[in-house]
Amino acid sequence: MLAFDRSKTHWGIDEFDVVNQTFSSHHIWLRDGICQRFSVPFRYAWPAELDLMARLAGLTLKERWSGWKREPFTQTSDKHIFVWQKVGG
Numbered sequence: 573m574l575a576f577d578r579s580k581t582h583w584g585i586d587e588f589d590v591v592n593q594t595f596s597s598h599h600i601w602l603r604d605g606i607c608q609r610f611s612v613p614f615r616y617a618w619p620a621e622l623d624l625m626a627r628l629a630g631l632t633l634k635e636r637w638s639g640w641k642r643e644p645f646t647q648t649s650d651k652h653i654f655v656w657q658k659v660g661g
Contacts, residue, residue, distance in 0.1 A: 573586065596611050596614070619654070623654075636652065639651060
């Protein structure tokens with residue numbers, strides 16, 4: 573688990589399951605003396621997994637960046653933008 577926010581009115585905690593490539597983001601708010609909880613599940617995919625799915629769909633990688641300003645994609649990038657194109661029409 574990773575706490576990403578701890579304030580007087582909000583706690584944010586991410587819970588990771590590396591084996592199943594999932595995580596849940598948990599949020600707890602204190603508003604007007606009432607405690608509210610909200611959780612949302614996510615599934616993540618590694619770049620190699622996305623490359624394989626694209627290749628199986630007949631796509632080739634055209635560009636890969638770490639952000640919308642076309643920053644280089646490196647092993648430490650925490651986000652990615654991939655552009656694939658259809659092979660042969």
